[in-house]
Amino acid sequence: MPMQGTYALVAAAMLLAGGTQASRAAEVVPAxxxxxxxxTLAFTAKARGMQVYTSTAEAGAAPKWVLEAPVAELTARQGTIHHYAGPSWEAADGSKVVRDKDTPVVTVPARKAGADIPWLLVKVTADPAAGALSRIGYVQRIETHGGVAPATPPVRTDTKVGVPYTATYAFYAKAK
Structure with missing residues (x-):
C-alpha cells in the first residue's frame, strides 16, 4: 500500500507542476x-524553418529586404505540419488552415526584437477536409528565435535569402 501512495503523490506533483508550467506559459504571452x-488550446507544435526574404526596390530607392514567405516544418503529436506562404499550415492528414484575409494579423515584438521575428495571432479558416486542423480558428506564433531579415541591405533586386528560425505555434479551436 505505501508504494501506491507514493505513486499517487508523484502523480499529483506532476499534475501540479504541469498546471504551473501551463499558467506560466499563459502569463508570458501578451494579452x-x-x-x-x-x-481553447487544441495543441502546440515546435517549428524549425526559414523566413524567405526577397530584395525589392521602388523607383529611385535602394533595395530592401521584404518577407516573401515562411517555409517550416512543425512537429506536433498530431504529426508533421508544413507551414508556407499564405500563411498556411497543412497537416500530414491533408487538413489545412489559411489566414483569414478579412482579419488583420495581431503582431507583438519578440523579447529580442532586433534578432527574433515578432509573435503573432492569426485568424485562420479551415478547408472542409476532416483532420487535425479542421476545427482550428486561430494560430499563435510565440517563443521565436531568429528569422529577422539580414541587417546588411541587398545589393540588387530579386535576390532571395533564407534566414533560419524556430518558434512555438499554438493552435486554437472553437470550444464545443
Whole structure:
C-alpha cells in the first residue's frame, strides 16, 4: 500500500507542476495575442524553418529586404505540419488552415526584437477536409528565435535569402 501512495503523490506533483508550467506559459504571452473567448488550446507544435526574404526596390530607392514567405516544418503529436506562404499550415492528414484575409494579423515584438521575428495571432479558416486542423480558428506564433531579415541591405533586386528560425505555434479551436 505505501508504494501506491507514493505513486499517487508523484502523480499529483506532476499534475501540479504541469498546471504551473501551463499558467506560466499563459502569463508570458501578451494579452493582445490571446484568441477571443470561446477558443481553447487544441495543441502546440515546435517549428524549425526559414523566413524567405526577397530584395525589392521602388523607383529611385535602394533595395530592401521584404518577407516573401515562411517555409517550416512543425512537429506536433498530431504529426508533421508544413507551414508556407499564405500563411498556411497543412497537416500530414491533408487538413489545412489559411489566414483569414478579412482579419488583420495581431503582431507583438519578440523579447529580442532586433534578432527574433515578432509573435503573432492569426485568424485562420479551415478547408472542409476532416483532420487535425479542421476545427482550428486561430494560430499563435510565440517563443521565436531568429528569422529577422539580414541587417546588411541587398545589393540588387530579386535576390532571395533564407534566414533560419524556430518558434512555438499554438493552435486554437472553437470550444464545443
Amino acid at each position: 493582445a495575442l490571446q484568441p477571443p473567448a470561446g477558443y
